Amino acid sequence: MLKFTRQNLDPSNHGLRFLSRLQSTDHNQILQQPFSSPDSDSHIKETEISQFSETLDLKFSRKCKNLAQVHQVHAQVIVNGLIRDLSFANNILYGYTLHRALQSASTLFCGISEKNAVSWSVMIGGYAKADDYVNCYSTFREYMRSGDRLDNYTLPVVIRVCRNTRDLQLGRLLHCVVHKFGFGSYLFVAAVLVDMYAKCKAIGDAARLFDEMPKRDLVSWTVMIGACTECGNPEKALDLFDRMRQEGVMPDKVAMVNVVNASAKLGVMHKAKIVDNYIQKMRFSLDVVLGTALVDMHAKCGSIELAREIFGRIREKNVISWSTMIAAHGYHGEGQKALDLFHLMLKNGILPNNITFISLLYACSHSGLVEEGLNIFSLMQEEYGVRPDVKHFTCVVDLFGRAGKLDQAVTLIEDMDIEKDAGLWGALLGACRIHGHVELAEKVAESLLELQPQNAGHYVLLSNIYAKAGRWKEVAKIRELMTHQRIKKIPGWTWTEVDNKIHKFSVGDHTHPLSEEIYEELKCLSEKLELAGYVPDTNFVLHDIDEELKLGLLHTHSEKLAIVFGLISTPEGTPIRITKNLRVCGDCHTFTKFVSLVTNRLVVVRDANRFHHFKEGACSCRDYW
């Protein structure tokens, strides 16, 4: 292992220029903190101190239950003249960082004249733990400058900070440092590097590093599984899990949480069941984190019943568990239940956070609970002091928009004093589509396309609004614009989960072996729809299919539902599903009405990763029609 010296740390020589980027902090400003007076039950007896001095590896700082005790030990150690022993000083330093007492830690740290690697590592780790990244980086820089040998323990800490701050640039540079001076304890550094790359969305780098690893342990596998999920490839994540087990690595609970998340993102019910069975077979106990992940998985895979059942089994539910369950009810179209759950949560003494309110507002907007949603919006600010961010505003715009109160949505946006993003304008544009508001749509689309000129979905949405109003010239214009700017709409596709198998269809697809039957079934549905008074709206078929095919597709083509759903669904081509028991994924507000007319079975509509359940005659969205 190379030793860091001033010379080889010269930035121009060794590509360590990043060090000069790091802000320096004045560590000479040492604030002397008086030791707080010990209260009786935090008092540590002198005999215990003398025991500490006999056994240095007692990790006595870990045993301090509160900060006062650390101060107490510190005082006693000074009194006994042991503070000059570096092990004691480091140990107390660690004690301070465990209790986030950075002021005391820093004072002690600066007073240590002969710091060793442990002192540096503990101090840097202390800042990292307390999310004080500026001081963390600047202390790390000091460490490298000090000429002390870089310690195996410190790099993972600093790389982890890069992960948390999503600082890919610095992360890469630290990777260079690692390469230059050796990995030290390889598995630790490699794992955190893979994780850092994944969280910074550099999945290529993460995968390369992972593939090149000469050996992998459980943590390496776990971060890579999480990395795949994070970067939108949950299928790969589940494959990796299988590979990991083939290689004889047994998962623990943390690994399982990652697998559950992958399965949640995949949204395939039979995978969810396999994962759930495995967890039961392995007898992993249900703690809050695993339990909450399972609740989320089952809900996102369409089974709110299983989600609810597991939620009930979580002993110590926290805000996240409650928020997860509230959100689940929201996207299953059970707005009132989401509200009830919220009140139950308050009764249980759990303090809601900003995400809880996003889930609630979402639930209200998707169940047409306008009044309730607005109440939540003000309650959130007045009672809980949560400042609404753009996502809260987006929910409220959606709330107004779906209910046809476009004026109020516009006023809300105009009065906002925070930055507006594409999601916000998108919500308003969606409302324009539902209510056929062309003029407003044009204005909104302008803002939206300025923010995301390459997003085909926005063009399609606007085009559909024109089509609905019969403004064919404008429709053609948009088509032209898209061709001109080489913006392509990814064709919509449909998949269904039948008997644990997934069948995927795209528009006009005849490749499925059961095509005949599928077409027959769709024809049947089509007739029922018409009997129920549904008039197919061919306007929406414009963008992917030629005019001449339009009617044919809607009436005779087996893809009928798939196509209709596909085109009216979220423009980006969010997966749309129709399963045997008619689990449908698409824009619920456009389909719910006729879907629930066709069947008296339960209907689940999935809209941008959320599900909405409906039963005939109990359509919670009927306010919109």
Add this chain to the structure above:
DNA sequence: CTAGGGTTAG
């Protein structure tokens, strides 16, 4: 004495 992987929204 110090180091890597865990739950909600987006």
